[in-house]
C-alpha cells in the first residue's frame with residue numbers, strides 16, 4: 001500500500017481514500033456463516049483455534065445486518081434457497097458471497113439426481129469467490145478469504161459520472 | 163422370545179388374521195394385513211409377554227406393484243425385537259396409523275407419507291415433514307419425476323456444455 005509515513009512528523013500518514021477504505025474493509029471481513037451441510041464442519045474448524053481466522057480479522061456474525069460476506073458452506077436445497085436469497089437481500093452493501101465446496105459451487109454429488117438441490121448457488125445469488133473441494137480443507141477456505149481480500153483491494157469508491 | 167416364538171404367540175391371539183412369517187429375509191419378519199395392523203400393534207404394545215414399548219424405526223419401501231411399510235419394534239423390558247411389514251397396493255396406499263400406540267410413529271409416518279406417499283389413516287397431523295407443503299410427488303417412489311423448478315428456483319441439473327450459459331445468467 002502506498003503510504004507516506006514519517007514525512008510530516010509523528011502520527012501523520014498520507015494515503016488515498018480508496019486505499020484506506022479498501023484496506024480497512026478487506027482486513028475486517030465479517031462473514032455471515034451459513035452452514036448447510038458437511039462443509040460447515042470445516043468452516044467451524046477454520047474459525048476455531050487451530051486455524052484461527054480471527055488473525056485475519058474474520059469474525060463470524062450471526063446476523064446479516066452486521067455481515068460483509070455471505071459464506072454459503074454446503075448443500076443448498078430448494079427450501080433453503082428462499083432463505084439464502086432473503087438473507088442476502090438483508091445484508092448491507094458492500095457485500096460479497098463466497099461459495100464453499102462442490103455443493104454450493106455446482107450441486108456437488110447431487111448435481112444430477114438431487115431432486116431438491118439447487119445446482120450451484122450462483123443460480124440464485126451472485127458469487128465472488130468459489131472454493132472447490134468436498135469438503136475444502138481449512139487452508140482452502142483461508143485462501144478463499146485471501147482471494148476475496150485481493151478483490152476488495154482492487155475496488156474504488158469513485159463513481160463514474162452519470 | 164425369538165421372532166418365530168413371537169409369531170406363534172400372535173397366531174394364538176389372531177388365528178384368522180392372515181399373519182405370515184417371512185423367513186427368507188436376513189431378519190425374519192411378520193407380514194400383517196393392513197386390516198389387522200392396529201389390533202396387532204395394540205397387542206404387541208400392551209401384552210405383558212411381548213411388551214414392545216419402543217418403535218425403533220418405521221420405513222417404507224417401493225417394491226414396484228406394492229409399497230411396504232416396515233416397523234422395527236424393540237422391547238426394553240424383555241430385550242427382544244420384532245419386525246412387522248405391511249404391504250399395500252401402490253394404487254391404494256392406505257395404512258392405519260399406529261401413532262396412537264407408539265408416539266414415535268407420528269413423525270415417522272409423516273416422513274413415509276412425504277417421501278413415499280403412503281397415507282396413514284387416523285394420523286393426527288398428516289402433513290409433509292421434510293419437503294415444502296406445496297411440493298409435487300413423492301421422491302422416493304421409483305417412478306418419481308423431479309420438479310424442474312420450485313417457486314422460481316431452478317432445480318434442473320446443469321450439463322457441462324451449458325456451464326457457460328449458466329455463468330452468463332448468474
Ligand code: SF4
Nearest residue numbers: 038039101102103134
Ligand atoms: S461439497 Fe461435499 S463436504 Fe461440502 S456439503 Fe457438499 S457433500 Fe458435503
